[in-house]
Amino acid sequence: MTAAVGQQSATMAQALNRALRDAMAEDPAVHVLGEDVGALGGVFRITDGLAKEFGEDRCTDTPLAEAGILGSAVGMAMYGLRPVVEMQFDAFAYPALEQLVSHVAKMRNRTRGALPMPVTVRVPYGGGIGGVEHHSDSSEALYLATPGLQVVTPGTVADAYGLLRAAIASDDPVIFLEPKRLYWSKAAFSPEQPEPVPGIGTAVVRRPGSSATLITYGPSLPVCLEAAEAATAEGWDLEVIDLRSLMPLDEETVCASVRRTGRAVIVHEASGFGGPGGELAARIGERCFHYLQAPVLRVTGFDIPYPPPMLEKHHLPGVDRVLDAVARLQWESEWTEGSEGSGRGWPW
């Protein structure tokens, strides 16, 4: 993901900032609120310059209280505003869970559509930045277990812009998970002509391949792309799917790929037990059983509280662990099928 010559480039942080700025300029109902989002521009500078450009009533430093922030956003949405809330870090979003689960997620349903909740909750998430305790959680499973929420996460600079615009434009609440360790990743990006993101709920094939499918999202996307490159040395041509949206889940893109390759590995930082990978594996099993050449495998964070930063490299799914999983996809069954010459894809 390097910038092409002659093109503008940006970091994911800059693309997110630009998305907020464009959304605020376009729609006066868009209000940003959170801790340190004003003069400081957020601890990750995602809201940099917004208070100055749009005033403190549009980009508001709130008291330090996440339930109060999200609860206020609910009231603002009830009055017709379109709040974008910043939770400073993944683990600092937990005090807001009651508001999220009991109100944000349920308000449309309980009022039979009278009070939709167009609220975007931005949550910097995931590890790999050397953060001390409470600064590296991957909490997506909590949100996915809550019907009524949409959960999206960008893996590229262009998607960071497009998905955030789509999230703010959505009339339903969106948990917008920002992979912290990709904040400073740089790529070609032209805000004047942003790449179209076909709405929330669409996965994308980042790398076509025929041997097996790596299914991933957010911070693990670059890991999987790197693994796929490395795998070519072993003769594996891996397809990489970036889910982008965990809810709604684009099962069609996933199933189409797995039916073609016959093998799948799901990669995410969140703990495996009760994690999104289990749901994906179940759905692949239900819908692609007769196409599978091997059990669906998962490469995830261990089922442990997020470790101290000095040990996090052992916890995070890395290229080697992904390749090990690919190697365990029962390739021997193919050799006995005598599928020589057909590569490592579908043997028939």
Add this chain to the structure above:
Amino acid sequence: MTVLEQPGSFRPSSPPPWQPRTDPAPLLPDAEPYRLLGTEAADELDPALLRRLYGQLVRGRRYNAQATALTRQGRLAVYPSSAGQEACQVAAALALEDRDWLFPSYRDTLAAVARGLDPVQALTLLRGDWHTGYDPRETRVAPLCTPLATQLPHAVGLAHAARLKGDEVVALAMVGDGGSSEGDFHEALNFAAVWRAPVVFLLQNNGFAISVPLSKQTAAPSFAHKAVGYGMPGRLVDGNDAPAVHRVLTEAVRRARTGGGPTLVEAITYRVEAHTNADDDKRYRSDAEVAAWRAHDPVALVERELTRRGLLDEDGIAAERQAAEELAADLRERMNREPLLDPMDLFTHVYAEQTSQLRAQAAQLRAELAAAEEAAAGAGAGTAAEHGVAGAGAGTAAEEGAR
């Protein structure tokens, strides 16, 4: 350590000047709860207001009794009664203008009804039907809130948004003594004060959080005193004195509307009935305590005042009670009709647009319902077969369909 090396140069340091951000004295509640009835000021009370309050109180009392009766008949799943607290409920409704918003808790359906909401619509949640039987935007009544105090930040956000838009809208949020211990109570009051949001917090101190008495809920001098810590005024009022509650709330609403910021009003009242129909209050309080509060009854207080001033006679009382009976009869009659719920509605409003997963689940339920209907029709045919009529096969076919 430089200082020690040069003893002659030592100067004791002093911090930058400090002063309180706001003078706490005007924020403090009065030593006694504010009262009007039984004081000299009662003579000045507007007869029309007293009559209006009285009519609402009588109807409110009857509404509470009727709703509790409906739980015994299985027509309401549960009813947290506001019997004994009618003055707070009615005064809250009457203190608001049409454009203002009310944020009730589950015990505050009467406030919504006193505001003009159809009682049947106000009770959908407690009936076991869909949560909100009314349009909150049309009625300016937020959905009844069950997780305690979580509606308070909503009131703050809504009032804040209204002010940002230049609308002179006030939000009145209702909470209880138990709810004040929740974190959201603290966060909402703090946000409201910092933003100077046009919110009035009405805390009905009814003595109990289900069974837990005040002594185990707080060590504060009063709940109204808590306001001072947030930098907003705290007001104490006799919660069974309807004109007093109405006056304190009206002043707080006016203050909020004119940019003065939020107010916390503690109304001291008493829940004379059990927490809900499922509660047994004999386990945690004495009959004597309840009786003492029943003697300070909000309906009787206004009735006595009106009678004392010659503004109400036996006929007037009978007329108000008759109106209340009619309301109760209407409620009873309409609540005895089975509501029509469409099971397919389970999927209608989860999202603006159904996800593919929900579409699949909706299809599954639709098929189950169709099969059940077919089976029911088949069962009818089966009965016919038992009577020697042809068509014994119909039941089997329906069973096949049900699978």
